[in-house]
Amino acid sequence: MKLITDVWVLMVRKLRETLRQPVWVVMNLFFPLVLLALFAPLLHSLVGGPGFTRGSVLDVFVPGILVMLAYTSVSSAGWFLLTELDSGVIERLRVTPVSRFALLMGGILRDVLAMIVPALVLIAIALPFGFHPRWAGIAVLVALLALVTVATSAASNALALILRRVESLTAVTNGTLFPLLFLSGMLLPLALAPGWMRVVGHFNPLYYVVEASRDLAVGTVTSAAVGEAFLVMGGVTVVATSWATHVYRKAVA
Amino acid sequence: MHKLLSRASDAARASSPPGRDALVIEGLRKSFRTRGGTVEAVRGIDLRVAQGEIFGFLGPNGAGKTTTLRMLTTLLPPDGGRALVAGADIATRPQDVRRRIGYVGQQGGADRPATGRENLVLQGRLYGQSRGEAAARAAELIDLLELSEFADRPALTYSGGQRRRLEVALGIVHRPQVLFLDEPTTGLDPQNRANLWDRLRALRATGTTIFLTTHYLEEADALPDRLAIIDHGAIVSEGTPRELKQRLARETVLIKPRPASRPLEELRRDLAAQRFVDEARIEGEAIRLAVGDGTEALPAIVALLQSDGVPVETISLSAPSLDDVFLRQTGRSLRDAGKGELS
Numbered sequence: 001m002k003l004i005t006d007v008w009v010l011m012v013r014k015l016r017e018t019l020r021q022p023v024w025v026v027m028n029l030f031f032p033l034v035l036l037a038l039f040a041p042l043l044h045s046l047v048g049g050p051g052f053t054r055g056s057v058l059d060v061f062v063p064g065i066l067v068m069l070a071y072t073s074v075s076s077a078g079w080f081l082l083t084e085l086d087s088g089v090i091e092r093l094r095v096t097p098v099s100r101f102a103l104l105m106g107g108i109l110r111d112v113l114a115m116i117v118p119a120l121v122l123i124a125i126a127l128p129f130g131f132h133p134r135w136a137g138i139a140v141l142v143a144l145l146a147l148v149t150v151a152t153s154a155a156s157n158a159l160a161l162i163l164r165r166v167e168s169l170t171a172v173t174n175g176t177l178f179p180l181l182f183l184s185g186m187l188l189p190l191a192l193a194p195g196w197m198r199v200v201g202h203f204n205p206l207y208y209v210v211e212a213s214r215d216l217a218v219g220t221v222t223s224a225a226v227g228e229a230f231l232v233m234g235g236v237t238v239v240a241t242s243w244a245t246h247v248y249r250k251a252v253a
Numbered sequence: 254m255h256k257l258l259s260r261a262s263d264a265a266r267a268s269s270p271p272g273r274d275a276l277v278i279e280g281l282r283k284s285f286r287t288r289g290g291t292v293e294a295v296r297g298i299d300l301r302v303a304q305g306e307i308f309g310f311l312g313p314n315g316a317g318k319t320t321t322l323r324m325l326t327t328l329l330p331p332d333g334g335r336a337l338v339a340g341a342d343i344a345t346r347p348q349d350v351r352r353r354i355g356y357v358g359q360q361g362g363a364d365r366p367a368t369g370r371e372n373l374v375l376q377g378r379l380y381g382q383s384r385g386e387a388a389a390r391a392a393e394l395i396d397l398l399e400l401s402e403f404a405d406r407p408a409l410t411y412s413g414g415q416r417r418r419l420e421v422a423l424g425i426v427h428r429p430q431v432l433f434l435d436e437p438t439t440g441l442d443p444q445n446r447a448n449l450w451d452r453l454r455a456l457r458a459t460g461t462t463i464f465l466t467t468h469y470l471e472e473a474d475a476l477p478d479r480l481a482i483i484d485h486g487a488i489v490s491e492g493t494p495r496e497l498k499q500r501l502a503r504e505t506v507l508i509k510p511r512p513a514s515r516p517l518e519e520l521r522r523d524l525a526a527q528r529f530v531d532e533a534r535i536e537g538e539a540i541r542l543a544v545g546d547g548t549e550a551l552p553a554i555v556a557l558l559q560s561d562g563v564p565v566e567t568i569s570l571s572a573p574s575l576d577d578v579f580l581r582q583t584g585r586s587l588r589d590a591g592k593g594e595l596s
Contacts, residue, residue: 002381009378013364020366084364092362092423095326096379097351 006098010106011113017080018114028073029118032065036126039187051189055218058131063141063213064186066119067206070145071180073115074153075173078160082169090252108150115149116142134219140226141216147233148209154237154244161244161251184210208232275431275462276302276325280334283320294320296486297334302464302479304430307457309477310466311575313587317486318466319359322435325464326356339430339462352380355424355432359439362420365409369400369419372408373426380427387426394422398452414445421452425461432456434465438472450476470575470587482579489582494575501581502573503531504547506554509539511564520563529553543577 018025036058043057052060084090093103119142123133160169181187183197184206190198201207212229220226278300284293295317302308310318323329325338327347335342341349356362364372370391377387395404398418408416417437424432434453438446453463453476467473473480474494481491490497510520521540525533529550532543544550547570558565579587 006379009375013367013375016371017366086360087365088358088360088362089364091328091358091360092356092376093379094328095351095354095356095358096376097348097381098379 003099003102006102007105007109010093010098010102011109014107014110015113018110025114025118028069028114029121031072032069032118032122033125035065035068035187036062036122036129043188046192049192051185051191054214055132056130058126058129059133059217060189060214062123062126062131062133063217064184064210066122066141066145067148067184067210067213068181068186069119069122070115070148071152071206072177073118074111074149075156075177076170077111077153078156078158078169079166081157081160082164082166085252094252108153111149111153112146115145119145131217133217137216137219137221140221141213144209144212144216144226144229144233147230147237148206151205151233151237151240154240158240158244158247161247180204180206183207186210189214205232205236273304274301274337275304275306275339276300276308276464277337278325278334279336281321281324281331281336282333283317283324283329283331294486295324295331298483298486298488300481300488300491302462304462305457305460306479307453307463307465307477309473309480310464310483311468311470311473311480311579311587312466312483313468316483318468318483319435320486321483322433322464322466326354326433327351352427353430355427355429357420357424357432357434357437359435361416362423363408363411363416366407368407369404369411369422370395372419372423376423376426382427390426394426398422413440414442414448417441417445417449418452421449425456429461431462431464434463436466436468438467438469446472468587473575482575482582484579484583490578497575497578498573502575502577503543503545504550504573505571505577506542506544506547506551507536507539507567507569507571508542508554508558509566509568510558511566512538515561515563520561523561524554524557527553527557547572 040057040061043052043061046052047057054060081090094100123131123138127133156169156173159172163169163172183190183201183204185191185193185201186206190201190207193201208225208229209232211225212223215221215223215225278298281295281298282293283295284291286292298317298321310321312318320329324331325336325343327343327350331344335344337343338350339353341347341353343350363369364375367375373391373394374384374387377390378384382390395401398421400415400419400422403411403415408419411419421434421437424434437453438449441449450472453465457463465477467476477494479491479493480497481488482497483489490501492500508524510517517535517538517540521533521535524530524540524542529544529546530542531545534541542550542554551568551570555568576587579585
């Protein structure tokens with residue numbers, strides 16, 4: 001079928017773009033690995049304390065790192081959009097009979113694949129060091145992470161179209177990274193945080209994802225946290241993709 | 254003159270029956286809202302382009318060339334008017350239009366990190382070719398446009414001329430009925446420009462209609478079978494380059510007397526009074542005369558200067574150019590329309 005072929009060839013095109021810059025892929029995995037090697041060991045004395053009531057240190061820490069990976073793997077997605085607008089590739093594709101839906105999906109599927117593969121690598125690396133995931137939970141977690149990736153990629157693309165400059169985009173991306181990370185409880189659970197931080201954290205969609213990711217990693221698929229996370233991320237994804245579509249129409253047409 | 258114009262375009266219309274037209278454009282318009290107010294980029298364009306023609310769209314930057322092209326290629330919805338491209342209406346059947354046209358935009362559109370061949374195969378696949386067909390067609394085009402030396406290198410390593418050739422190849426992967434090119438030779442050196450012209454002529458020989466925009470006078474003169482001159486979003490004249498020049502431009506004689514030989518204005522008045530001189534203007538140190546027939550006028554001018562005892566530094570005669578056409582129609586020289594120097 002034409003639509004499936006279109007989505008496929010466009011996804012392959014985007015995958016090639018990713019694979020042509022292996023540094024990008026490696027760096028995406030590098031930061032999480034650094035955290036795993038140099039940050040996780042600092043947490044051992046916290047076992048049994050707030051936020052570390054279940055499982056090993058890595059059972060708490062690795063899920064958070066996976067959420068971070070899902071976010072950072074596409075937080076610079078808009079950069080590629082700007083270069084492609086500049087070189088006229090997007091215009092060229094829009095003049096072909098390929099459907100707009102396929103143009104969008106090709107990119108999204110690549111983004112999700114480019115998140116899943118390093119995520120699985122990270123899980124595999126963490127296994128011998130005391131990460132004990134339940135695979136049903138991991139499967140659901142991957143679906144949740146896919147929502148994070150799609151929403152982040154869409155938001156980055158929308159921002160790129162509004163800012164129009166790679167430098168400005170990089171500034172915004174870097175500037176928001178750490179607040180988002182710390183206020184999600186990714187590195188250290190917000191259970192350790194003072195009250196005001198916990199309050200602020202509730203306005204960060206990634207907070208819900210991180211909470212759910214820890215449930216899912218130990219195999220609790222039906223907790224309230226998981227339901228909340230899907231609800232919040234589902235909403236954020238809808239908002240981010242409609243925003244991106246709106247900005248894209250205005251900017252490109 | 255206006256009557257002459259409309260009669261000529263009527264004649265052009267009659268010579269190309271509607272079914273054979275690659276492009277039929279009626280009252281096409283587009284405006285943009287900006288912070289400063291509404292800008293009418295295209296103010297009602299009527300055009301017909303016959304199948305197998307190379308049609309040129311000449312105008313200064315900002316005249317509305319690209320906006321028109323973007324409407325015809327379905328990239329931009331028009332505000333009003335109608336256009337049939339290769340028989341399909343751009344408003345109601347954009348998918349059919351897309352299948353039948355090729356487009357080479359101003360920025361080109363080659364995926365730069367990808368190789369030339371990858372670009373071509375992807376493009377073929379998007380037009381519904383199977384993997385085998387797309388690979389075969391890519392190989393064919395690599396031959397045709399002489400890309401083989403670098404076809405498997407990333408496009409970002411190409412020179413300007415090489416990349417332009419790849420981009421033209423991308424535009425014709427699916428053998429479109431109409432190929433649109435937006436300023437295709439901008440930034441190319443004269444050799445690459447001539448090379449591209451030859452390839453476009455060869456393409457026309459296979460029956461492809463070619464519609465291109467340009468702001469190069471030389472290109473508008475050399476390449477298109479017919480052309481339209483556009484300024485401020487409206488077509489100011491239309492015809493073959495030769496017709497336009499015959500109808501609207503005259504030969505020019507440029508005289509540069511020796512400095513301080515005689516007041517220029519006095520000499521200008523003398524010359525303007527002559528029967529064979531249509532117009533005389535002072536241009537810096539020189540006087541520019543518009544004449545009907547240069548071979549007749551030049552000896553008479555020389556004789557007049559001699560009998561007046563005016564020593565001359567240089568005197569030259571030049572054939573009518575499209576710039577004169579543009580000047581007569583808009584009051585500005587196309588060479589300076591972007592700069593605001595002359596006129």
